Every structure is written in structure tokens, then in C-alpha cells.
Amino acid sequence: MRDANREWVFAQRPDGEPDMDSFELRESDVPEPEYGQLLVRVRYLSVDPYMRGRMRDAESYAEPWSVGDVMAGAVVGEVVESRSDDYDAGDVVTGNGTWGDYSVLDADSVAPVDPSIADLPAYLGVLGMPGRTAYFGLLEVGEPKPGDTVVVSGAAGAVGSVVGQIAKLNGCRVVGFAGTDEKVEWLTDDLGFDAAVNYKQVDDYGAALDDAAPGGVDVYFDNVGGPITDAVFPRLNVDARVAVCGQIAHYNDEGVPTGPRKLPQLIASRAKVKGLLVGDYVTRFEEASEQLGEWVATGELGHRETVVEGLDNAPDAFLGLFSGDNIGKQVVRVSDPADD
Amino acid sequence: MRDANREWVFAQRPDGEPDMDSFELRESDVPEPEYGQLLVRVRYLSVDPYMRGRMRDAESYAEPWSVGDVMAGAVVGEVVESRSDDYDAGDVVTGNGTWGDYSVLDADSVAPVDPSIADLPAYLGVLGMPGRTAYFGLLEVGEPKPGDTVVVSGAAGAVGSVVGQIAKLNGCRVVGFAGTDEKVEWLTDDLGFDAAVNYKQVDDYGAALDDAAPGGVDVYFDNVGGPITDAVFPRLNVDARVAVCGQIAHYNDEGVPTGPRKLPQLIASRAKVKGLLVGDYVTRFEEASEQLGEWVATGELGHRETVVEGLDNAPDAFLGLFSGDNIGKQVVRVSDPADD
Incomplete structure (x- = not known):
């Protein structure tokens, strides 16, 4: 288990096509969850086209990032420390985290992951x-x-x-x-x-x-x-x-x-x-997740994930979205149980 | 009462902004209504922006005109000969007619006009x-x-x-x-x-x-x-x-x-x-006509018509739509009971 954290920081607003100058990898302490929060060892993080909008200094549906903010996005990971009654260490969950080795997530905003339905990366794509x-x-x-x-x-x-x-x-x-x-x-x-x-x-x-x-x-x-x-x-x-x-x-x-x-x-x-x-459909997410999960379980809904290896390569994975590198969902593999 | 008819013919497809070359005034006989039709002495005719689309040789929601077609559009007029049980000579009606002194209209496609609610031109605008x-x-x-x-x-x-x-x-x-x-x-x-x-x-x-x-x-x-x-x-x-x-x-x-x-x-x-x-709302036209008529009758709905005098000037009235000549509805006064 890593005893330090790394996280990608939004370093510079891009002008036109973003490049590596927009990102900076920072070493930090493993964060401490507060009451109601979970410390999660990130297994996979999601890179999504909408994140380009958050790099602009303009009001939109997603709050713009400030330079210096940690890059945020959906993650799947394993709970290593729970300060919530709803989850235990070892549980696998998905929710909005950060581009880091570890993320702290609010327990009431995460969803459990059932690896018997699909592998973890699918929870950032077809089941996310x-x-x-x-x-x-x-x-x-x-x-x-x-x-x-x-x-x-x-x-x-x-x-x-x-x-x-x-x-x-x-x-x-x-x-x-x-x-x-x-x-x-x-x-x-x-x-x-x-x-x-x-x-x-x-x-x-x-x-x-x-x-x-x-x-x-x-x-x-x-x-x-x-x-x-x-x-x-x-x-x-x-x-x-x-x-x-x-x-x-x-x-x-x-x-x-x-x-x-x-x-x-x-x-x-x-x-x-x-x-x-x-x-806009947040009140019906459960309906969607159930239906999508059922279709995936029966094989009626095929899916594929393009897995980019390593937190180091998260910016490349993001930039690759704009050149169409991905087939299906583009995700970054941050860690594996065998690494812990 | 005129014993001959004049009608505007679509003479040439415009290239860009239309001009008088697209129109030709032709003398013709007063048309004969068939069974179920009305011969109408046109009082006012309507010129509308959508007519520009019919001048194109391209499929759209309104059938394109062929060169040589008589210009068509909404009219208000007085029945001079009825071959329908629903209307009598002297009735004032509105429907789809032609840019002419006389139009033949299908009786089942016209609506009666009530001059006590509004003057005739309003039936081509707010009540049309x-x-x-x-x-x-x-x-x-x-x-x-x-x-x-x-x-x-x-x-x-x-x-x-x-x-x-x-x-x-x-x-x-x-x-x-x-x-x-x-x-x-x-x-x-x-x-x-x-x-x-x-x-x-x-x-x-x-x-x-x-x-x-x-x-x-x-x-x-x-x-x-x-x-x-x-x-x-x-x-x-x-x-x-x-x-x-x-x-x-x-x-x-x-x-x-x-x-x-x-x-x-x-x-x-x-x-x-x-x-x-x-x-698309044809099945609800009656609802609209009733409500609009009520608002006009009570004065809650103001309206105005810009009246261009004389059938001769119908093309000018149409062309004027593109330079914003009209306030409210642009109509052409073709005849007046006093002229008959």
C-alpha cells in the first residue's frame, strides 16, 4: 500500500488544443477522510470530454476549475478507511473523486460496485x-x-x-x-x-x-x-x-x-x-442503473473500455479523447489489488 | 362588377432577392366555379414571407410553384356565385385563393367572416x-x-x-x-x-x-x-x-x-x-379562431394591417415584406363594394 499520494493538478488554462502544460503531477500526503467520508484507493479514473469545458474560465453547467485545483472526475476504487456506517474497508465503490492514487469521497454520493455484473472499468462507462x-x-x-x-x-x-x-x-x-x-x-x-x-x-x-x-x-x-x-x-x-x-x-x-x-x-x-x-435526470438514476445493469448482465448491451496504464498517463488519456484514441470508454488504471 | 379577371402569374424564379421580373399580370376570363365551389370577388389578398419558399425549385412543406402558375395565397372576398349549399351570394368568406380580381374557392375549405368582430383585412392577419x-x-x-x-x-x-x-x-x-x-x-x-x-x-x-x-x-x-x-x-x-x-x-x-x-x-x-x-395544428384551428376572435372583440389583442392599394401593386406588397415596409399584416386591397 502506498504511504504517499500523487495527484494531478490543473496547472494552466489551455488556449485551443490542450497539451501537457495544463497538467502537473504533485506529491502529497494521503488525505484524511472526515466523518461521513471514505478514503478510497483509486483503481480506475475516468477521463471525459466535458472536462475540457471545466478548463475554461467561463460559467457553464460544470464549475470551471481554478488553476491549482486537483483534477476531478469519476473513479472506481476500494475503500481503505471508512468513516461512514454504510461502507466498510474493502468495499468497492464508484463516485466523483480526483486524479490521484487516493481520493476522499462523500459516502452519501458514492454507489457500490458489483464486480459480478461487470469489471470495474465498466462502472465508469456503460454502468456509469x-x-x-x-x-x-x-x-x-x-x-x-x-x-x-x-x-x-x-x-x-x-x-x-x-x-x-x-x-x-x-x-x-x-x-x-x-x-x-x-x-x-x-x-x-x-x-x-x-x-x-x-x-x-x-x-x-x-x-x-x-x-x-x-x-x-x-x-x-x-x-x-x-x-x-x-x-x-x-x-x-x-x-x-x-x-x-x-x-x-x-x-x-x-x-x-x-x-x-x-x-x-x-x-x-x-x-x-x-x-x-x-x-437533469438524477432522480431516475436508479432506474437507469438497474436497466443498464440488467442489459449488461444478459449480454444485450456490449461494452468496451480502453485502458490507459498508470496515473502518470492520465493527461495523455484525456488528450487522446480529442484524437479519438479510445474505443468505448477511456479509463486510466491507477492501481491493482496486486500492487497494494 | 368587372366582367374580366386579372391575375398575377409566377413568371420567373428569382436568383437571390426577387424583383418584378418574377411576376406577370395576365388578363383572363372570370373563372367558373364547379359544384362545391364558390366564385369570390376578392377584397383583400395576403402576401406572406413563406411565399418566397414556394418560388424555389426545391421540395419543402409548401409545394414549389411552377413558372406560369397563378400566384396563390389567402384572400378575403364576397361570394358572387355559390355552387354550394353552405354559402350564398353576398356572403363574405376567407380561404386560399389567388392573386386576382376573382378567385374560385372550395366551399369546404373556406371560413365565414364576421365583420362585426373586425374589418376584413384582420381575417388575413390576427384572425387568419x-x-x-x-x-x-x-x-x-x-x-x-x-x-x-x-x-x-x-x-x-x-x-x-x-x-x-x-x-x-x-x-x-x-x-x-x-x-x-x-x-x-x-x-x-x-x-x-x-x-x-x-x-x-x-x-x-x-x-x-x-x-x-x-x-x-x-x-x-x-x-x-x-x-x-x-x-x-x-x-x-x-x-x-x-x-x-x-x-x-x-x-x-x-x-x-x-x-x-x-x-x-x-x-x-x-x-x-x-x-x-x-x-400541424389544423385540428385545433377552431379553438384558436374562437380565442383570438374573443381577444380581438374585447380589445385585449391589438392588431394593425398595412394596406397596399390595388391588385397592380401586389408584387410590390410582397417585395416590401423583405424590406420591412409593413407594420402588422401586409395586405393588398383588390376591390371595394363601392367599386362593384
Whole structure:
């Protein structure tokens, strides 16, 4: 068991594309839990695109980080010291922690992890916030109906891969956009997508959509923005629904990006476009976790995690999100029981 | 009574901004109604921005006109020959007709006009399609709640002026954008808008909004698009609603116009943006007509029509919509009982 802690600190606001200068690894003492808290040995930590927003000095849904803050995010880990009656040392839990060897978590904000359903990293993906985002975003904003054509951008990511599969479970035709042939094969061969487009190998996204979704688009689940989204909008069917979950193509833009105006395209289709934050559904998280857990346990919901080894590499894992390094959920393995 | 007919024909597809070359006045015989139809002496005809869309050779919600088609639109007129049991000669009706001295209308598609509620031109505006568009667009897409701040672009137009007043009747704070001081005064002094901005006298629409709507925007009813809309989007409150009714700033654009990307702005606000066509509410038109008629009769709903004199000037009246000539509903007076 490590008797000291290391943690990544937000060192500098990025201008455009972030790089290693934004991060600094600091040695510190192992933190002390207060009453109601748990000291957790982090096994896996989550890196997520939304974290780029917290690096901006601008009010948004997630509080901006101050330079000097410890990087925060979802973790899975083992309780080493409990100051709560609800958990004991040895329990495996997930919750919002830090990019460190150890995290202190409030006991009332964590959830237990059941390794018999899935390995620990899945609790940061399909059984964590990304899975719940897919669940509520697709079902509540996308409102899929049997026979609908559902298009997903960032389809091989942590959210997109779950969206497409839930759409299939709802009787939809599903088309995904992803950035490598390996991702495309995973979507179509393993996850049951009806079609997938490697957008890095295609010049004309509109023509690719006309091939893959000849009847137009009823639901668009957007994780990406940019030219893929530009191609989808003119192909939205009457009363289509667009869930705007992420816009990773624009997260590193400085200033307001420009592109084709989309509002004129909404009148004829009467399409609905709605922004999505999973936190709005917090009172229904249990419903989602139960359903997702059941689908994972029965094998109806496939999942995959890209594991980057070692806390040292957490910034690289984060930066890799913007170049599409990950298939499924990108996580960092911080420790292993054998290391303790 | 004229014993011949004149009618405007769609003569040429415009390239960008339309001009008189798109229209040709043709002499013709007075048409003959068939069984179930009415021959109507047109008193007023409606010119509407959506007609620009029908001039394009592109599939949309309204069928594109072919070159050589008679210009079509809503009219109010007096039945001169009825081949229906439901109407008699002398009845005043409104329905979809043509830009002509006479129109033949299907009796089952017209509505009776009650001049005791309002003068005839109002039946093309507040008591016609624009009024119903405002009614359903605001109430069904905008979902205004008491205390909401509602922003309307094209606020002094046929639709916008009704939207703002219905929002006031629902307990909202209402801010309008319009293009002349006279329009601004009409909105604030006569119609009860809380604030109105003459966008032609203002450089920074964002600053104007920060003044007029310091608490942000809960409902945006967009008739215009362009830079006003660009200023509203970053100011949408959490769970805001945007009704996309018209985008007149872009109707004369060739190709797809570009501008600031709006989808990235929707995530933090979780705003809903939805296109609007009044035809989707056809089964509830009677409800709207009754309510609007009641509000007009009691004086709770003010209205104004800009009357262009003479069928000769119908194209000018239409073209004037794009330069904001009209206050309230733009109509053309085709005939008067005294002329018959």
C-alpha cells in the first residue's frame, strides 16, 4: 500500500488544443477522510470530454476549475478507511473523486460496485455516467420509435456505443459515425449497428448518409458537431429529434465557431433540437442503473473500455479523447489489488 | 362588377432577392366555379414571407410553384356565385385563393367572416393564418410560463405582434425586435410590450438584450434569424424554448447561409429548439379562431394591417415584406363594394 499520494493538478488554462502544460503531477500526503467520508484507493479514473469545458474560465453547467485545483472526475476504487456506517474497508465503490492514487469521497454520493455484473472499468462507462447519459438522452430527448432511423456521431465512444444499442433494443435502424475501421467493425459486427461510416475515409458525409439512411433521419444523437452534424441536419425527417449531448469537434475552438445555419433547416422538418445534461435526470438514476445493469448482465448491451496504464498517463488519456484514441470508454488504471 | 379577371402569374424564379421580373399580370376570363365551389370577388389578398419558399425549385412543406402558375395565397372576398349549399351570394368568406380580381374557392375549405368582430383585412392577419401561427407557436412550442422573459424577432409583423401580446396575456415579460421607431412605439405604447429594440439603430444586439432582458431569455420566438438570433442564443436560460417560425433574413440567400454554430450553446442551457408549421395544428384551428376572435372583440389583442392599394401593386406588397415596409399584416386591397 502506498504511504504517499500523487495527484494531478490543473496547472494552466489551455488556449485551443490542450497539451501537457495544463497538467502537473504533485506529491502529497494521503488525505484524511472526515466523518461521513471514505478514503478510497483509486483503481480506475475516468477521463471525459466535458472536462475540457471545466478548463475554461467561463460559467457553464460544470464549475470551471481554478488553476491549482486537483483534477476531478469519476473513479472506481476500494475503500481503505471508512468513516461512514454504510461502507466498510474493502468495499468497492464508484463516485466523483480526483486524479490521484487516493481520493476522499462523500459516502452519501458514492454507489457500490458489483464486480459480478461487470469489471470495474465498466462502472465508469456503460454502468456509469456515460451509460446513463445514453439512456436518458436517447429515450427522453431522442424519443425513439420502432422503425425510426437513428444516427449517432461519436458512435464508438462511451456514450455513442450505448445509444446505438439501446436504439436497436427499441426496434430502430441505427447508423453510426466513427473514426477508424476497427471502430466501424466493432459497431456493426459486435454491437449490431445496421451501418457505420468511417468518417475519416469518406469525403462526402451527405452521400454516405444517403446510402446508410436512405429514408432520412428520425433521431440524431450528436456527440461531435462539425461537418457530420452539418450533413445530418438537411436529412432530418418531419418531426425528427436531435439530442445535443456533446460537440467535441468544437471544444478546443477559441471563440464561437461558425458553420452552416441550421435554424432555417428546422422549419420544414419541424425537428426538435435539445441540449442534454444527464444531471437533469438524477432522480431516475436508479432506474437507469438497474436497466443498464440488467442489459449488461444478459449480454444485450456490449461494452468496451480502453485502458490507459498508470496515473502518470492520465493527461495523455484525456488528450487522446480529442484524437479519438479510445474505443468505448477511456479509463486510466491507477492501481491493482496486486500492487497494494 | 368587372366582367374580366386579372391575375398575377409566377413568371420567373428569382436568383437571390426577387424583383418584378418574377411576376406577370395576365388578363383572363372570370373563372367558373364547379359544384362545391364558390366564385369570390376578392377584397383583400395576403402576401406572406413563406411565399418566397414556394418560388424555389426545391421540395419543402409548401409545394414549389411552377413558372406560369397563378400566384396563390389567402384572400378575403364576397361570394358572387355559390355552387354550394353552405354559402350564398353576398356572403363574405376567407380561404386560399389567388392573386386576382376573382378567385374560385372550395366551399369546404373556406371560413365565414364576421365583420362585426373586425374589418376584413384582420381575417388575413390576427384572425387568419398568422394569428393562428402565433397562437400555436407560442403556446405549444414556446410553452410560456408566468414570469418568463419572451423575446420576439420580427415583433411588429403579423405573427410577432400577436405572439408578444399572447405572451403578455400569459404573464410574461416581453421584448420585441423591430426595424423602425414607429414599430417600436406601436409595440410598447399600444401593444404593451415591456421593451422593444429598433435593431436598425443598434450596433450591439447582445448589449441591447442585456439591457432589455437582464435575466436572460426563457422563450425566443424567431421570425427572422441572422444576427438577432445569434445574439439571443448565448442568452438562453436553462430549459429555454425556441420556436423557429420564420427566418426571413435568409429567405433570399442562395445556398446555405453560415453563421455562429448554435448547437454548442444548447448543452449548458438544455434549451429546446423546434421548427413550427401552423398546419400541424389544423385540428385545433377552431379553438384558436374562437380565442383570438374573443381577444380581438374585447380589445385585449391589438392588431394593425398595412394596406397596399390595388391588385397592380401586389408584387410590390410582397417585395416590401423583405424590406420591412409593413407594420402588422401586409395586405393588398383588390376591390371595394363601392367599386362593384
